[in-house]
Amino acid sequence: MEKELIKSLIIEYQDFALNQDFITRPFSLEDKANYVFVGLRRSGKSYLMYQQIHHLIQEGHSIEEICYINFEDDRLVGLQLNDLEQIKRAYEEMFTYKPIFFLDEIQLIPSWEKFTRRLVDTGYQVYVTGSNAQMLSSEIATTLGGRFLIQEVYPYSFSEYLQAQQISLEKNWQFKPSVRSQVARSFNDYFHQGALPELLLFKDKRSWLRSLYQKIFFGDLIARYEIRNVNAMRLLIKKLAESVKQPSSYTRLANIISTAGAKVGTQTIIDYINYTEESWLIFSINNFASRFAEKESNKKYYFLDNGILSLFLFDPETSLLENQVAIQLKKIYGEQLYFYNQNIEIDFLIPDEGLAIQVSYSLQDPETEKREIGALLKADAFLHLKRMMIITRDEKRTIQVQERTIEVVPIWEWILTPSPHKSSV
Incomplete structure (x- = not known):
């Protein structure tokens, strides 16, 4: 890749990050730590990067110390591991600072973790984002060697959603009819349409959600994992959406999908569910009462966002209610749920x-x-x-x-x- 193009992108992204508006989210990062931000597409990982960049500037850093690159930029398509070193060299030819790296959606670059580990080993501070939980796999965790902290990023909480709509909750707001009505209306939208931050920018929210789901389905699942039985994966996700309130075993799911015309074995279902969880589309919880084997094979599955779940449901109210509760509990209690x-x-x-x-x-x-x-x-x-x-x-x-x-x-x-x-x- 041409070094002059890289230099122009570094300057362009510095200006871009400096001028971004965002809702300040309630998280704090260790000053000297390196971070991996992970989560569903459009859950706000990039905006957390912008927030941290603004925080560093408020702490006395210069924007010229920031090397922010978004690897979803079409001008960076086809980048390989060696090109990452070119980015570092291009920055060093322009500035005398030791840069703080913000590498957005870096999982698109093969073997990215080798480069980031070398940066950290040589004293650079690094923040990276990715939509795929494979970034937390044992192989990559071993390569990173405990050098990064993991920050999971979920869609907006309801309080953040209200803040984004400029609705403030003062003391005793529950007893003010006008505010209470505003909250009720906003929650109805939050409940049915989900809480992905970018969604608030669009009037036709359902079309935006459909488009996002298609990108997740074909980009984060079908293309990334080279899935040939596209119909089986499509039916599996639909069935998981229809069954969010009920435990589902791998064997039962395989039988249902095979009966629907997409012949598939139990091991394939296990793989497909793992892929879907790795892409942050769904998450699972275990049965506390079961033996270990049953905990692994008979789980309940929920979607990371109510808006995406609603795309699959005709009469969604009860399913959306339990799914929203599951999301909130997962955020609070994690693996204890x-x-x-x-x-x-x-x-x-x-x-x-x-x-x-x-x-x-x-x-x-x-x-x-x-x-x-x-x-x-x-x-x-x-x-x-x-x-x-x-x-x-x-x-x-x-x-x-x-x-x-x-x-x-x-x-x-x-x-x-x-x-x-x-x-x-």
């Missing part, structure tokens, strides 16, 4: 916290209320829970039963309640 399914069904269980959560769109039906309360009380009998909750769409009350308290909380209020645990952005 489970479901429980053995004689009783508990939607979400955090054993370390003694917390069990049921998700029910409404408790107006007495049979529904009886079922949800009964499951929690049975779980409490042998798990000795500290806290039991039922998250609904709009209902709020407290249930006292058998000297125990069960909190019934509307999702929009629960999702705005600060967690005592540090969550990913």
